[in-house]
């Protein structure tokens with residue numbers, strides 16, 4: 001298994017979570033919900049997330065509920081959370097800083 005996609009321990013996960021306050025550990029996955037102002041804005045945000053996911057070759061589960069986007073990330077082959085999940089989560093949080101509604 002590649003180092004970046006190796007399963008992290010609970011302690012390693014907790015340490016990394018401290019640095020990305022908009023993500024939580026939920027049912028063994030990293031999860032975050034982003035609130036937009038409108039449905040089209042939610043779709044626009046998801047499209048930008050999709051581009052980031054493709055560049056990382058790591059893809060979140062995506063749920064859209066009107067103006068809210070919930071993202072969940074885990075590493076299937078590792079059966080848990082890996083560094084790749086945190087890399088993707090951090091990049092999405094950076095994207096959010098740019099695209100969040102004022």
Ligand SMILES: C[C@H](O)[C@H](O)[C@H]1CNC2=NC(N)=NC(=O)C2=N1
Nearest residue numbers: 057058059060073074075076077
């Ligand atoms: C070969 C390819 O890298 C894998 O199938 C990737 C694709 N995207 C993925 N995305 C996520 N979230 N978890 C994975 O385990 C995963 N696996």
